[in-house]
Amino acid sequence: MRRLLFAAVLLLCVPRSAFALADADNLNGHFGLGFQIGAPFALTGKYWFAREQALQGFIGTFGNGWNAVGVDWVYEFAHVRPGAPIHFGFHVGVGGVLGFGDGNCFDAFGDSRCTGRDNDELAVGVRMPVAANMYFNKVPIEVFLELSPVFVVAPDFDGDLLAGLGGRFYF
Secondary structure (H helix, E strand, O other), rough: HHHHHHHHHHHHHHHHHHHHOOOOOOOOOOOEEEEEEEEEEEEEEEHHHOEEEEEEEEEEEEOOEEEEEEEEEEEEEEEOOOOOOOEEEEEEEEEEEEEEOOOEEEEEOOOEEEEOOOEEEEEEEEEEEEEEEEEEEOEEEEEEEEEEEEEEEEEEEEEEEEEEEEEEOOO
């Protein structure tokens, strides 16, 4: 009976201690999930695999029948602590984005072009995100503002600048 009670208490404590570890100073090994508004409007996630490095990704829409999915490696290079409840970080990164849409005119990462074709379109691009992140010290939440130059490499060469504002909750 004591072993069963000990196991039950241990199982109840594990999620709380895991939640407590997901704070702004210890995100290594934690996953954040949230939303972004702007370009694109997206579901976003971020997994920290080292203290300053993470993989982030999104799946979302630019509107006008144009959707995208992307993954970036990011390096957080600065931490600024103006006060006790919050602190800021800044990151840069590199990644890829795959855009897809359908119709005669498609919105290639914000740049409307008409192809004259009636079939689905596909675009491949390279992203270089730069972001300012705000972390709350008491709860595992990140708020971010990200600017991302995108260099479209297929079906032709093009470029654009994406901007998004979002937030993630870390587990």
